[in-house]
Amino acid sequence: MPVIEVDSLHKRYREHIAVAEVSFTVERGEVFGILGRNGAGKTTTVECVEGLRRPDGGRISVLGLDPRRDAATLRAKVGVQLQECRLPDRITVREALQLYATFYPDPLPWRQLLADLGLSRQANTRFEKLSGGQQQRLSIALALIGNPEIAILDELTTGLDPQARKDTWALIEDIRDRGVTILLVTHFMAEAERLCDRIAVLEAGRVAAIGSPAELVSTVDSAQTVRFRP
Ligand code: ATP
Secondary structure, eight states: OSSEEEEEEEETTEEEEEEEEEEEEEOTTTEEEEEEOSSSSSHHHHHTTTTSSSOOOOEEEETTOOOOTTTHHTTTTTEEESSSOHHHHHBHHHHHHHHHHHTTSSSHHHHHHHHHOOGGGTTTTOOOSSOOOHHHHHHHHHHHHHSSSSEESSSSSTTHHHHHHHHHHHHHHHHHHHHHHEEESSOOOHHHHOOOEEEEETTTTTTEEEHHHHHHHHHHHHTTOOOOOO
C-alpha cells in the first residue's frame, strides 16, 4: 500500500490556481521527487501533504490518514524540513534538537544524530553562527529527530556550494538506507536523477511527467521540456 496518495489535488490562492490537478503515489521506502521550475506548485503540493494548507479539491492520504484531520497523529510520523530553517539566533544546535525531541514520543538520540550529520563539533554553536550548509544540516536533523517514517525535504540543496550539495546527497542516501520514505522537492534535474526512485515533474500546477529518472530522461529528451537547470 502506498504511504502517500495524492489524488486530483487542487489548490487556489484567491483566483490564482497554484495546483490545478496533481496525482501521485509514494511507496514505502522510496525516494520520490517533485521536480519543477519556480512557481510550478511544488511547495503548495507538499504543504497540502503536510497538512499545512487545506486543499480546495482532491484527496490526500498519508499513512492512511488525513493530513488535516489527523495532524496530531501524523506529526510524530512525518518529519518536515522547511524550505527556510528559522530558529532564534541565539539557540544552540544542541538546544534546538533537545527542544524538538520533546515534541515526539520516540525521538532519536540527539548526539548520534549530530554525529551522523557531521555536526558534532557545532553542538554548542548558536544558530546565527552556522554556515548555510550547517543550517541545512540542522534543518534535516530537526526533521529526523522524531524518528519519522516519512521525511519531506523541500529544496534542501538550494544555495549550497557543489561540495555541500554532494555531502547532502550522501546524507539523503543514508536516510533512505535507514528505511525512511522520502518526499523530496527540488528544481535540480541532476539531484532528482541521482537520488530519486521516481519523479513527478510539475509544470504550471499539473503533472507533466511521472516515472523513474531513466524513463523521464528518455521522454524528456524527445519532448525537450524538462531538462532545465536553475
Ligand atoms: P519555488 O520553486 O519557487 O518554491 P514552487 O514550485 O514551490 O516554486 P509554489 O510555491 O507552490 O511553487 O507556488 C505556486 C504558485 O502559487 C506560484 O505562482 C506562486 O506565486 C503562488 N503562490 C504560492 N504561495 C502563495 C501564497 N501564499 N499566496 C498567493 N500565491 C501564492
